[in-house]
Amino acid sequence: MSSPIYGVVPPVITPLTSERRFDEESNERNITRMIDAGVHGLFVLGSSGEVAFTTDADRERILASAVSIAAGRLPVLAGVIDTQTPRVLEHVAAAERLGADGIVATAPFYALGGVDQVEEHFRAIRRATDLPIYAYDIPVCVNGVKLQPAMLLRLAADGVIQGVKDSSGDDVSFRFLTLANRTAEKKLALLTGHEVVVDGAYMSGADGAVPGLGNIDPAAYVRQWNAYRAGDWETVRAEQDRLADLMTIVTAAQGLTGFGAGVGAFKTALALLGVIATNEMPAPVRALAGAEVDTIAAILERNGLPVA
Amino acid sequence: MSSPIYGVVPPVITPLTSERRFDEESNERNITRMIDAGVHGLFVLGSSGEVAFTTDADRERILASAVSIAAGRLPVLAGVIDTQTPRVLEHVAAAERLGADGIVATAPFYALGGVDQVEEHFRAIRRATDLPIYAYDIPVCVNGVKLQPAMLLRLAADGVIQGVKDSSGDDVSFRFLTLANRTAEKKLALLTGHEVVVDGAYMSGADGAVPGLGNIDPAAYVRQWNAYRAGDWETVRAEQDRLADLMTIVTAAQGLTGFGAGVGAFKTALALLGVIATNEMPAPVRALAGAEVDTIAAILERNGLPVA
């Protein structure tokens, strides 16, 4: 089993052509730009990677593309996100076959069943693969189910999971998890998914971040990480303040929420920066347009990211 | 487009072998028993049909089996349940290919995006198929998203949807929907998914019911439907009181909730009645056992369903 991941691991967005097909050229530009900026890993087929909108055939194409671009220079984690165990296991097999360095799995969703079912889900995945498993804690997407620290630590002790991507929005729980993890024998790699409070997560002892905004300004997150490793907290904080302002691009959308507003803004910013070809979104989500795009352009400019 | 459905349309459970594989023989016994009891339609690959646990290959096997058993004697609706539009459209194509008489789709889930995204999801499905579409309102499974009556009526007026399966647990909203539907030009077929208050839904003017418990005692739901058509409300109510008591089998499970407790009880009852071979559940859910099974046996017996 490869060693746990750390540092800046952006959840890679999935660029589309104007016909809503996977745009491999844009994908290569986006990933290469992040690698050049010094990110430590890539997470493809996550929530920001529009995994929930992607057919199985396209999932394979997207993962294969990332593995090929990464070419062993940094680990590639693959989301194996689906409703319940039997369906997830098919994605696990594909991830293994395509050369992923680790997999990221949420709690099972759509059908609720209680905490035992959640724990057994991760154990069943472990029985099916030797890849490192990262538990993805994202209650807002999985009917409110929060992965409890006690369960995560138990799964770690048993060698079932090797890390956690925390997008729960519960920084109190995350602090208790980092605290308990510190004294555990088999330590979890604890990554925060909240790009505007990565400094707070580093204060809590996080091992890294999975910032969607890292697609837009990967260099800033890498600078912040380096400052963290050097104990330069004023820089950690200053980088975060700037990134928090940059993150206000997600408020540009009108009448869209969640994924549509957030990933819609990320793609629009990358298109404005000339990194990807279009800001197209998967059905049934519309792309940002008009004044929404202007707002994002202005925020990019004022944060030193000149629009092409 | 075929005419809307009505009457008793049980959501067919999916029997498994002890190796957790689809048990076609048990499926045939279960479906045939329901057809013999006079049910008016079948809904396969619904929540109770463990669609969220079923791989695409098995989904096709299960749907083909039902269509073959039904043999045109009654309509077969197919759940096309998945996270977002592109994935759902693959299931729609399969449903068409395999001969389903209609499809049942929930709001998109996992990634949230607002009400416009929900409406566009149904419109995108309509553009892809001529099959009748039934909107499945089940907030508890789709991150709390409730299908609002105003949107449903708008989709009906535009010919997008032909019916609604209401499992929202919101009988007030259902009453307002039935009321408004009565004066609409293109009427929706309005079916309730709450098996213990079908009498109340009939009072509200429901066109039918999709009772999971209908797998266990289809004849009782048919008797209740016939009484409803005849205006014999005392029988409607008496049948419901008995069925409500029978439904307490879902409280037998210890430490399981939702799907695990409910479908677990349905399968256990059917196994006790000799209809299906095992009460096996899909991973990561455990089957009911021991005292849980005894409790269910006792409830069946006291309601005149002798255990084999």
Added chain:
Amino acid sequence: MSSPIYGVVPPVITPLTSERRFDEESNERNITRMIDAGVHGLFVLGSSGEVAFTTDADRERILASAVSIAAGRLPVLAGVIDTQTPRVLEHVAAAERLGADGIVATAPFYALGGVDQVEEHFRAIRRATDLPIYAYDIPVCVNGVKLQPAMLLRLAADGVIQGVKDSSGDDVSFRFLTLANRTAEKKLALLTGHEVVVDGAYMSGADGAVPGLGNIDPAAYVRQWNAYRAGDWETVRAEQDRLADLMTIVTAAQGLTGFGAGVGAFKTALALLGVIATNEMPAPVRALAGAEVDTIAAILERNGLPVA
């Protein structure tokens, strides 16, 4: 202890003057009109009675007014609604002193503490009074806490509570409660608070209704009750269909939700009918105005309630 209540028990709204003071004359007209229509009890200081907005001094004034107007002709239940036990007990003492025939208490709220705390709350109230206690199940107002049937039946068996006002919106749970209550030794009086599905609640065996809309058209709810007692279900249903249409007055408000839209509509209707002097609402809620009022007037007219 007086016998449990039954029948139509409207939650009495609290009329205000244009200076937002309690309007006793309007209150007398409103209550007298309901008594003349044949309602079986009155519930003052409930959610629709704007108890949460009312100072302790005004609560006493409002309760004393109702008791005086009722003059023993029908029972008057008093809401003792406040955050936690010590505060509630002060209202209980006032209710006793002012001659209420029973009290209505919710789960404790604001500070959460688990199911044991909820049960002990009702037991503590019982230790402080001999009045009948009605448990008020209204999760939407008390941080989502649902009163579970098992707890309610246990409290009934111990003589702690004598009835339940169910405004939980969970008709499935209500059916299980009525079913279990039927065989209990100390039966609960089970009243529904959902005015648009009272027919369904009667199908479930409810002992009565607490319809806010009963302020507007008490005679219709009394006719429905009488039909229910006579087994005339078609009339029960027909009255309900008309009352459901009348209830659409609560959708007239723009930009208001919940209490503001609902009680705002009730007061506006009563003012339009000439029963109360103004449709004034308590701070910080605004009264309905303009087109909102016109919409309500039209709904009243089309349901045979001519505007003054």
Added chain:
Amino acid sequence: MSSPIYGVVPPVITPLTSERRFDEESNERNITRMIDAGVHGLFVLGSSGEVAFTTDADRERILASAVSIAAGRLPVLAGVIDTQTPRVLEHVAAAERLGADGIVATAPFYALGGVDQVEEHFRAIRRATDLPIYAYDIPVCVNGVKLQPAMLLRLAADGVIQGVKDSSGDDVSFRFLTLANRTAEKKLALLTGHEVVVDGAYMSGADGAVPGLGNIDPAAYVRQWNAYRAGDWETVRAEQDRLADLMTIVTAAQGLTGFGAGVGAFKTALALLGVIATNEMPAPVRALAGAEVDTIAAILERNGLPVA
């Protein structure tokens, strides 16, 4: 209007005698100990001060006691927490009369009404008093209502509110608020209520903390504040790690949640430390006992707080 507050402002717990009466002597010991430790303000009658359990007469006694003990040495903020505006205004008048230096108000609760109602609530309070107003953002207690940054900034710009106590658990929203507040003309005093992640809040630019755990170890929070002012982030973080471990006392309770577990643990710790006489809790909450107390004693000891 006095200047906004800053620094460590513990929400003062309310000690009770074994008869569940307010214990003024214990209160004096607890408050004096915190003043001696250097805290910068006191917040009485907050959630941790069991305001929801406290009668109006006792609320006045508790506030008067704190004002008298503080004796002008540091500001005393008073919670004016109640369901809706008219009731809150009575507490505002009492707070003024008793000499509070500021008031703390939540969103209105129990009856829902939409965002306009929430904003008007704060404006109505401003019209009634010249005291500084702190908006208390605690969705879990007020039916999930979150105070949105845009509304808070608008209320600040209009001079309605002077600060915010954030107990929303939403550190992302808090970061956006601190960011926008920095450039506002009338700045808000932004205090975090989450005692285990105060370091993250300081990274975000918080002006202080309102830590319930500050009752137990006020000196540690003062040391952390001083380190923050001095830019000594390693100390800020080290103090937080220790305080996070100390905070695990709230997990000692069995079968209690929320207030019962949290404030129950705080009182038990203070009783063990000899600061207050009993760990008694208000009805209907039970006090911690037996093994729960032992667990807390051990956590205190291992964090250098020797049990008496």
